[in-house]
Amino acid sequence: MRRHFSCQSATGCKRSAGNRLVRNLSAPGAILVAIHPIPCFTTNRRAVPSMNPEPSSREASALKWVGKRLGRDLFKPNGVLILNASHRLSPDDLSRLAEHGIVLSEQDIEKPKHESEILRALEQSVSQMEDIFKNIRLKGQIPLLEIRNEVLPAIYESTENVRVFPLLLSLQAKDEYTYRHNVAVGAISSMLGRWLGLPENELAVLTVGALLHDVGKMRVPESILNKKGKLTDEEYDIMKKHTIYGYEMLQSCVGLSRRSALIALQHHERDDGTGYPLRIASDKIDYLSKIVSVADVFHALSSNRVYRAASPFYEILHRMYTGTLGPFDRAILRTFTRRLMNALVGSEVELTDGRVGKVVLINPVDPTRPLIQIGRQFLDLSREPGIRMEQIVG
Numbered sequence: 349m350r351r352h353f354s355c356q357s358a359t360g361c362k363r364s365a366g367n368r369l370v371r372n373l374s375a376p377g378a379i380l381v382a383i384h385p386i387p388c389f390t391t392n393r394r395a396v397p398s399m400n401p402e403p404s405s406r407e408a409s410a411l412k413w414v415g416k417r418l419g420r421d422l423f424k425p426n427g428v429l430i431l432n433a434s435h436r437l438s439p440d441d442l443s444r445l446a447e448h449g450i451v452l453s454e455q456d457i458e459k460p461k462h463e464s465e466i467l468r469a470l471e472q473s474v475s476q477m478e479d480i481f482k483n484i485r486l487k488g489q490i491p492l493l494e495i496r497n498e499v500l501p502a503i504y505e506s507t508e509n510v511r512v513f514p515l516l517l518s519l520q521a522k523d524e525y526t527y528r529h530n531v532a533v534g535a536i537s538s539m540l541g542r543w544l545g546l547p548e549n550e551l552a553v554l555t556v557g558a559l560l561h562d563v564g565k566m567r568v569p570e571s572i573l574n575k576k577g578k579l580t581d582e583e584y585d586i587m588k589k590h591t592i593y594g595y596e597m598l599q600s601c602v603g604l605s606r607r608s609a610l611i612a613l614q615h616h617e618r619d620d621g622t623g624y625p626l627r628i629a630s631d632k633i634d635y636l637s638k639i640v641s642v643a644d645v646f647h648a649l650s651s652n653r654v655y656r657a658a659s660p661f662y663e664i665l666h667r668m669y670t671g672t673l674g675p676f677d678r679a680i681l682r683t684f685t686r687r688l689m690n691a692l693v694g695s696e697v698e699l700t701d702g703r704v705g706k707v708v709l710i711n712p713v714d715p716t717r718p719l720i721q722i723g724r725q726f727l728d729l730s731r732e733p734g735i736r737m738e739q740i741v742g
């Protein structure tokens with residue numbers, strides 16, 4: 349029997365999404381995918397702060413505090429405590445403060461904590477997402493409030509206050525790939541969105557959508573999802589349907605931007621129209637979905653799986669940059685590659701010929717082939733196609 353999924357909201361309403369169709373926008377009428385009705389039910393919890401892509405300027409400005417910790421207690425005008433010092437701010441908290449006319453400033457925010465403490469909190473969010481996804485499979489309910497108020501702040505704090513490589517190392521899947529992958533793609537997408545200059549309101553839509561990009565896998569049989577060997581063609585066809593299932597589960601959630609739902613639908617589409625499920629080309633793929641596509645592939649290949657070992661990140665970047673893993677948005681991929689490689693400057697690396705040197709300059713034409721200093725000599729990897737970086741040694 350087919351399970352109906354619903355989204356926890358707090359609007360005081362009950363509505364049926366009705367039967368809908370997803371249409372291939374690149375060829376109207378050419379591809380129609382049935383979308384089944386999903387009930388949306390009420391809860392007595394506080395209203396979900398909307399992640400509408402066009403909030404007021406004040407709302408957009410306030411979103412920058414999500415994930416930060418308060419440096420002092422906050423009180424209502426009548427002296428009643430609202431939030432304690434060291435409390436990590438969520439979108440729901442910002443709504444409460446706005447109701448009382450409280451506008452935050454830098455003086456209200458606690459100074460960033462040590463990286464190790466922030467990464468521990470991020471690790472806890474992996475366990476939270478595991479519980480959340482298991483409950484989604486069991487009960488068919490998406491706890492949007494819990495995700496926004498507990499997981500989202502941990503991602504924001506880590507991407508703002510942790511150096512790139514310690515963050516990426518902590519995100520590598522060691523176990524429970526399915527659940528860690530969602531947090532990792534959320535964090536990498538959020539980091540990339542900042543590098544691309546997204547405004548805070550779009551960054552929130554992106555991060556929530558990235559966290560839930562694979563939620564449709566909760567409708568894929570566990571025998572397929574957890575299979576240790578290679579999937580058969582039939583099993584792979586079932587697995588690919590997670591994109592449609594995810595869109596179906598998210599598109600009627602009150603308070604969730606439609607763009608977040610599109611991320612679930614489109615994160616396996618490719619710029620040349622060779623992706624799935626609708627095989628749409630670049631101009632029909634949402635910009636946020638393109639960001640998540642890059643983060644999704646990068647984390648998948650940088651993690652150990654039962655059927656293959658993790659690849660070095662610079663090898664993944666080179667394969668993505670040269671197009672061997674499919675066509676991604678060039679501007680997004682160029683920013684991602686350049687920023688990651690720039691973080692390597694000053695690091696010692698071992699080359700495939702056994703020599704060890706220091707990365708001193710990133711090639712603007714091909715960032716994956718930097719200039720290496722070996723003793724008093726310099727080696728330009730862009731002119732040495734037979735030599736590449738093997739591993740980071742310091």
